[in-house]
Amino acid sequence: MTLTFEPTRTAALNRLSNFLPHTGRDYASLRNYDLPGHPHVSGLSPFIKHRLITEEEVLQATLGRFSLSTAEKFIQEVYWRTYWKGWLEMRPSVWTMYQSGVQAQLNRVQTESGLRQEWEAACKGETGIECFDHWANELTSTGYLHNHARMWFASIWIFTLRLPWELGADFFIRHLLDGDPASNTLGWRWVAGLQTAGKTYLARTSNIAKFTKERFRPQYQLAGEAQPVEGFPNPERAPLPLADSLDTSVPTVLVLTDDDLSPGFMLDRGLSPVATAVVPTYKGRSPLEIADHIPAFFKSATDDVTDRYCARLGTVDTIAPEDLQSWAASHGADHMVTAYTPVGWTNDALSRATGDIPLRRIRRSYDESAWPYATAGFFKFKEKIPRLVGEIKGLKAA
Numbered sequence: 001m002t003l004t005f006e007p008t009r010t011a012a013l014n015r016l017s018n019f020l021p022h023t024g025r026d027y028a029s030l031r032n033y034d035l036p037g038h039p040h041v042s043g044l045s046p047f048i049k050h051r052l053i054t055e056e057e058v059l060q061a062t063l064g065r066f067s068l069s070t071a072e073k074f075i076q077e078v079y080w081r082t083y084w085k086g087w088l089e090m091r092p093s094v095w096t097m098y099q100s101g102v103q104a105q106l107n108r109v110q111t112e113s114g115l116r117q118e119w120e121a122a123c124k125g126e127t128g129i130e131c132f133d134h135w136a137n138e139l140t141s142t143g144y145l146h147n148h149a150r151m152w153f154a155s156i157w158i159f160t161l162r163l164p165w166e167l168g169a170d171f172f173i174r175h176l177l178d179g180d181p182a183s184n185t186l187g188w189r190w191v192a193g194l195q196t197a198g199k200t201y202l203a204r205t206s207n208i209a210k211f212t213k214e215r216f217r218p219q220y221q222l223a224g225e226a227q228p229v230e231g232f233p234n235p236e237r238a239p240l241p242l243a244d245s246l247d248t249s250v251p252t253v254l255v256l257t258d259d260d261l262s263p264g265f266m267l268d269r270g271l272s273p274v275a276t277a278v279v280p281t282y283k284g285r286s287p288l289e290i291a292d293h294i295p296a297f298f299k300s301a302t303d304d305v306t307d308r309y310c311a312r313l314g315t316v317d318t319i320a321p322e323d324l325q326s327w328a329a330s331h332g333a334d335h336m337v338t339a340y341t342p343v344g345w346t347n348d349a350l351s352r353a354t355g356d357i358p359l360r361r362i363r364r365s366y367d368e369s370a371w372p373y374a375t376a377g378f379f380k381f382k383e384k385i386p387r388l389v390g391e392i393k394g395l396k397a398a
């Protein structure tokens with residue numbers, strides 16, 4: 001039994017409503033079990049990543065069912081995503097250094113045949129470590145891995161196989177349907193001990209056996225200690241970049257990307273685009289080929305959103321980032337509007353599409369409220385959750 005992801009908002013809403021009864025004490029006690037079909041986690045991440053459903057909708061629904069204290073663990077996990085995004089937004093060089101790191105390690109793979117063989121074996125699930133090989137195959141065939149499996153996998157990649165963490169993060173990002181520049185890059189850095197100084201995550205046989213209910217017991221195969229990993233330290237925090245305001249008085253075109261496929265929050269504020277561009281940016285995820293299920297998910301998800309909003313989007317075209325300026329000009333647009341693109345490949349692609357017609361990036365109030373608190377570790381951020389949740393409860397759905 002595997003999780004499958006139908007790229008529609010209806011599927012996202014159904015998944016949320018089916019999982020809601022489990023977001024309370026069940027989630028707190030069972031979420032770490034990595035079992036076939038993943039019954040104890042929501043499987044919402046590909047939908048949230050594309051914002052076919054938003055974090056605040058998930059939180060609103062959860063709080064409609066349980067108190068904050070009963071659903072504390074689930075709510076905290078949703079906020080982990082928010083925290084990582086805010087953290088990276090204020091330290092954008094971590095993303096560019098990661099990208100340089102991937103390129104440098106891929107150059108090594110070209111010239112060092114030993115490294116190339118070990119990297120290929122890990123990506124193909126041919127290391128001989130049964131659990132690791134299983135997760136490599138699960139990831140490449142489904143586009144999803146349970147959080148605990150991601151932690152074990154990253155730890156074995158780094159500390160047992162002694163492969164560069166950047167290549168592991170790149171392997172994930174080429175296959176994950178929920179692939180996210182912040183959660184993935186910082187998740188790998190956290191396991192490697194680069195994110196939180198001196199704190200590594202070491203996968204242990206007994207922990208894997210317990211939380212897979214003995215499906216796997218990698219006896220005597222795993223590193224017994226986490227040897228330090230080389231990598232760049234965390235940079236100083238920069239101010240949170242300002243978002244743009246929405247001006248509905250001039251001819252505008254709308255740009256839809258994989259960062260946010262719920263444009264209702266802008267349309268409801270009076271945005272009435274003369275045309276809409278669907279802009280695929282997934283090629284920027286990695287210098288290597290991206291798994292086919294990623295563009296397929298994006299295509300169906302954008303078909304879903306453009307069908308649902310068809311009366312409000314004007315003509316809809318699929319446009320490459322480099323053609324956005326001429327496309328916007330052909331529609332007589334004064335400016336382009338998009339939901340805010342956080343640090344990552346989509347923002348990279350749109351930044352390269354600059355020209356006479358400005359692109360305005362509109363941030364959701366959810367992000368605007370939470371991101372400034374990602375100043376230090378999650379522990380400090382977590383203290384703000386009751387206040388943040390209080391603001392959300394009054395918000396309208398996306």
Ligand SMILES: Cc1cc2nc3c(=O)[nH]c(=O)nc-3n(C[C@H](O)[C@H](O)[C@H](O)COP(=O)(O)OP(=O)(O)OC[C@H]3O[C@@H](n4cnc5c(N)ncnc54)[C@H](O)[C@@H]3O)c2cc1C
Pocket residue numbers: 031041042043044045046048049077078079080081082084145146147148150151154172176178179180181183184185187188191
């Ligand atoms: C090495 C590594 C790489 C990761 N890469 C990604 C990634 O590219 N994209 C991504 O969305 N998540 C990533 N995560 C975080 C986490 O594993 C996934 O968000 C989670 O497994 C998604 O499954 P779910 O929706 O069933 O989660 P649930 O447990 O049902 O959680 C609900 C939601 O909370 C958020 N969430 C849960 N756990 C985390 C977490 N630890 N960090 C951030 N957000 C979380 C997700 O949006 C998720 O959909 C990574 C974790 C690690 C350790």
